[in-house]
Amino acid sequence: MIKNFKYLSIFKFILIVFIFCGCENKIQADFPIADWSDVDYSGNNDISQKMDIYLPKNNNIKHPSVIVIYGSGWSSNNKKLSNYQKKVFVKPLAAKGFATISINHRSSNLDSVYPAQIHDVKAVIRFLRAKHEDYNLDISFVGIAGYSSGGHLAALAGTSSNNPLVEGNVGNYLEYDSHVNAVVDFYGPTDLSVFYECPITEDRNLTSEQKMRVFGDVDNISEVFDLANPIRYINKETPPFLIFHGEMDRTVPVCQSQLLHNALIENNIYSELVLKPDGDHCGNTLMYHHSKKMAEFFYDQYNNQL
Numbered sequence: 001m002i003k004n005f006k007y008l009s010i011f012k013f014i015l016i017v018f019i020f021c022g023c024e025n026k027i028q029a030d031f032p033i034a035d036w037s038d039v040d041y042s043g044n045n046d047i048s049q050k051m052d053i054y055l056p057k058n059n060n061i062k063h064p065s066v067i068v069i070y071g072s073g074w075s076s077n078n079k080k081l082s083n084y085q086k087k088v089f090v091k092p093l094a095a096k097g098f099a100t101i102s103i104n105h106r107s108s109n110l111d112s113v114y115p116a117q118i119h120d121v122k123a124v125i126r127f128l129r130a131k132h133e134d135y136n137l138d139i140s141f142v143g144i145a146g147y148s149s150g151g152h153l154a155a156l157a158g159t160s161s162n163n164p165l166v167e168g169n170v171g172n173y174l175e176y177d178s179h180v181n182a183v184v185d186f187y188g189p190t191d192l193s194v195f196y197e198c199p200i201t202e203d204r205n206l207t208s209e210q211k212m213r214v215f216g217d218v219d220n221i222s223e224v225f226d227l228a229n230p231i232r233y234i235n236k237e238t239p240p241f242l243i244f245h246g247e248m249d250r251t252v253p254v255c256q257s258q259l260l261h262n263a264l265i266e267n268n269i270y271s272e273l274v275l276k277p278d279g280d281h282c283g284n285t286l287m288y289h290h291s292k293k294m295a296e297f298f299y300d301q302y303n304n305q306l
Contacts, residue, residue: 041127048077051103064141071148077107092295113216119168130173151188158183160233182301198255240270246279
């Protein structure tokens, strides 16, 4: 009897392990796998300047693409592999027929201070335009999306097409243009000179340490803030924008997105601002239903230009 009980216990243990591992594998299988990983867009063979490319299941046609930029306060150089991004960006974009280009960029405190980060983003766009045949991409449409600091970089890339103040010289394809066709900005900073000048954050100030960590040179910080402001570069070729922001966000106050949205409208550029009254930073302002709206926006903009 004791012997049978022992064997039964061992069997139950094996069964539990089998079920658990099977569920774990299923969970992992639910996340997309990149068709190309660690593509070196700079030619420097550094992890901070690599990207992953995800294609929709139908690989027999060329796909329009959307570049995705993570948030990190400009401080991370290797967040492109997160399952969070695969869920809220890659899956909804693939469902609408878009390739997702998930990129790394240099860290402001590990690699190089700003403007290294936007220079990397520009290099990605030029690389895709130069090498699109190798990755089955329809280069007639390149969208860009990002959240938090990634939202700032997406917005800046959107308004500053081919502007020499922002282009940089990263990569081997400097002769190609860096224009993007549509932008989705999830709660990104805009005008850092008035960053906390908002009712929800009027008790806060940018510290010298925060400024130095991202920009280095605090002696000329007003000029640097101006050069980093997407509003500065808005022109008649600026593409359409979709902007999301939570009204309870105390990390990047909602006034930052309102400034950008209003400036776009004043310059006759299409912009839609989606505000979430109880939205905080990250969490409940970038969820699957928001990213589905993002994918629909890119889909509409792509079809509008056909």
